[in-house]
Amino acid sequence: MDRKTFHTQSSAALRHIDEILGDxxxxxxxxDLAGDVLTLAFAGGDxxxxxxHSxxxxxxxxxxxxxxxxxxxxxxxxWIARKTDEELMATVSRVVGAKLGLAVEL
Known part of the structure; x- marks a missing residue:
């Protein structure tokens, strides 16, 4: 994949997660989205x-x-994790939802 495609697709994914979870x-x-790093900070410090990762x-x-x-x-x-065949949005929804104790859909 060329750098432009990577940047376009990864930025769109991070912005989407930021928008939905921020809402x-x-x-x-x-x-908190800062550049190409999205941090999800939970009460309790996790x-x-x-x-x-370009x-x-x-x-x-x-x-x-x-x-x-x-x-x-x-x-x-x-975005698919080759080792587990998990999809990014579904994975984020699952782990964040489990952490918060509610259904999250990205």
């Missing part, structure tokens, strides 16, 4: 980090003790 206005979650051309996510590396799949238009 939750949940007291237990603070959402943080989930989602970032665009050298690897992947979106990386760390949540608790688990990490994912998502690759852009043009045919599906989605």
């Amino acid at each position: 939750l206005e949940h007291d237990e979650l603070d959402v 943080q989930f980090i989602i970032n665009a 050298a690897a051309e992947q979106v990386w996510m760390a949540a608790g003790t688990t990490a994912w590396h998502f690759d852009w799949v043009p045919d599906s238009g989605k």
Whole structure:
């Protein structure tokens, strides 16, 4: 993938997550997008980090003790973790929803 496509797709994904989770206005979650790093800070001090890793051309996510590396799949238009076959938006929805104790849909 070329750099422009990576930047366009990764930026769109991070902005989408930032917008939807930021709109939750949940007291237990603070959402901060700074450049290509999205930090989800929870009450109690836990943080989930989602970032665009340009050298690897992947979106990386760390949540608790688990990490994912998502690759852009043009045919599906989605970011997919090759090792687990999980999709970025579904994964973020699942782990954030579990942490907050509510249904989250991205």
